[in-house]
Amino acid sequence: MSTIPDLATLHALGPAQQPTYPDQAAVDSAVAQLRTMPPLVFAGECDELKGKLAAVARGEAFLLQGGDCAETLAGVTADNVRNKLRVLLQMAVVLTYAASVPVVKVGRLAGQYAKPRSSDLETREGVTLPAYRGDAVNGFEFTPEARVPDPQRLVDVYNASAATLNLVRAFTTGGYADLRQVHTWNTDFVRESPVGQRYEEMAGEIERALTFMQAIGADPDEFHRVDFHSSHEALVLEYEHAMTRIDSRTDAPYDVSGHFVWIGERTRQLDNAHVELLSRIRNPIGVKLGPTTTPDDAIALAAKLNPHNEAGRLTFITRFGAGRIRDGLPPLVEKVKAAGLEVAWVCDPMHGNTFEASSGYKTRRFDDVIDEVQGFFDVHRSLGTWPGGVHVELTGDDVTECVGGGEELTDMDLSSRYESVCDPRLNRVQSLELAFLVAEMLRKA
Numbered sequence: 001m002s003t004i005p006d007l008a009t010l011h012a013l014g015p016a017q018q019p020t021y022p023d024q025a026a027v028d029s030a031v032a033q034l035r036t037m038p039p040l041v042f043a044g045e046c047d048e049l050k051g052k053l054a055a056v057a058r059g060e061a062f063l064l065q066g067g068d069c070a071e072t073l074a075g076v077t078a079d080n081v082r083n084k085l086r087v088l089l090q091m092a093v094v095l096t097y098a099a100s101v102p103v104v105k106v107g108r109l110a111g112q113y114a115k116p117r118s119s120d121l122e123t124r125e126g127v128t129l130p131a132y133r134g135d136a137v138n139g140f141e142f143t144p145e146a147r148v149p150d151p152q153r154l155v156d157v158y159n160a161s162a163a164t165l166n167l168v169r170a171f172t173t174g175g176y177a178d179l180r181q182v183h184t185w186n187t188d189f190v191r192e193s194p195v196g197q198r199y200e201e202m203a204g205e206i207e208r209a210l211t212f213m214q215a216i217g218a219d220p221d222e223f224h225r226v227d228f229h230s231s232h233e234a235l236v237l238e239y240e241h242a243m244t245r246i247d248s249r250t251d252a253p254y255d256v257s258g259h260f261v262w263i264g265e266r267t268r269q270l271d272n273a274h275v276e277l278l279s280r281i282r283n284p285i286g287v288k289l290g291p292t293t294t295p296d297d298a299i300a301l302a303a304k305l306n307p308h309n310e311a312g313r314l315t316f317i318t319r320f321g322a323g324r325i326r327d328g329l330p331p332l333v334e335k336v337k338a339a340g341l342e343v344a345w346v347c348d349p350m351h352g353n354t355f356e357a358s359s360g361y362k363t364r365r366f367d368d369v370i371d372e373v374q375g376f377f378d379v380h381r382s383l384g385t386w387p388g389g390v391h392v393e394l395t396g397d398d399v400t401e402c403v404g405g406g407e408e409l410t411d412m413d414l415s416s417r418y419e420s421v422c423d424p425r426l427n428r429v430q431s432l433e434l435a436f437l438v439a440e441m442l443r444k445a
């Protein structure tokens with residue numbers, strides 16, 4: 001059985017991107033509360049997801065991972081959670097049907113509340129305050145009071161994640177996600193868009209196929225529910241450590257705050273706390289790999305995080321940027337392949353493509369996002385490896401945060417509905433467009 005280092009030992013490693021809490025007694029109290037809370041997910045569910053990700057690593061399935069850059073506590077409403085789930089279900093159906101490949105569905109939700117930042121401080125009109133680090137840490141409001149890290153927020157995040165998961169479980173098993181509902185997910189603004197109409201046609205074909213399958217004796221219960229798993233960046237050590245528990249079946253530690261947790265680009269230092277903690281848990285895990293990653297870094301991370309070379313355990317989520325992926329990714333993939341390492345390769349086409357628009361909003365171009373995914377597919381095709389999935393920041397709402405796409409959103413549109421508290425997300429129309437384009441790439445792969 002692998003043991004878990006205590007929190008003080010992890011902090012002694014000098015982890016990056018941690019909140020500076022003003023009151024250690026308050027931290028101890030929040031952590032003690034969290035340690036008494038029931039698991040949010042079960043170890044057996046994490047194992048199930050690991051099995052599905054093993055199929056991704058073997059080239060037999062495709063991962064769709066998506067959700068907000070940063071969830072907010074105020075965003076935990078039935079409508080908001082349903083909308084996110086709905087767009088992910090629509091995208092998954094497009095990918096499954098158009099590319100005839102099993103799709104593993106994972107939300108960036110029920111725990112995605114802590115953000116690494118480029119700068120510790122934020123300045124607005126001459127006033128400088130601590131940066132917002134996600135609702136798990138401090139408040140988004142630009143006041144000195146809101147920006148003080150408050151450890152009690154970790155307990156709020158636990159409760160918000162429990163409520164979110166409860167809704168997700170109800171939606172995915174209680175009939176909403178029934179494949180025979182494929183038409184009814186196509187509502188609101190999206191229905192009238194060209195991509196909504198394309199979806200409508202496909203939904204008609206799926207309905208006819210399901211009717212046919214029922215007629216020849218398929219069990220309709222097979223269409224009734226979908227498997228859906230949760231994920232987030234494991235960033236705040238207090239939260240992830242308190243939620244790491246020993247599984248009674250296997251005596252092994254699992255981080256039961258989410259099914260899949262990942263290490264971010266800014267916290268993947270080999271000898272540091274995030275890699276150390278995640279090396280000890282048995283969940284399926286991911287690591288973001290940006291353009292500064294060397295092939296040796298990737299090999300060393302795999303050796304530490306997946307020493308038994310178990311398929312499904314480790315996912316490399318690459319985020320190079322559209323301009324760098326074609327040159328930057330091949331050396332990593334070649335070396336990992338040559339070493340015989342079992343990893344799932346997934347493309348995050350968001351984080352290497354962020355820039356500030358002339359209007360001052362952080363944004364991304366839809367075309368850059370697509371170009372990075374295309375580059376990812378091209379590299380894997382040329383090396384004979386499997387482009388295992390996409391990891392995207394999206395929302396089920398009609399927001400205006402990324403420019404381009406079929407609606408041709410421009411810089412000038414960004415202010416009309418920019419709601420993200422961190423990075424710009426694809427809206428529902430852009431997300432569906434991405435799904436159709438990726439389905440075409442997959443078909444060719």
Ligand SMILES: O=C[C@H](O)[C@H](O)COP(=O)(O)O
Nearest residue numbers: 069115116117118119422423
């Ligand atoms: O989501 C990712 C990071 O938190 C984000 O890209 C950092 O953004 P910043 O450069 O605004 O801090």
Ligand SMILES: C=C(OP(=O)(O)O)C(=O)O
Nearest residue numbers: 069264265266288319351
């Ligand atoms: C912080 C994120 O990404 P990265 O670590 O790749 O910058 C993120 O996924 O929101």
Ligand SMILES: [Mn+2]
Nearest residue numbers: 069393422423
């Ligand atoms: Mn982000």
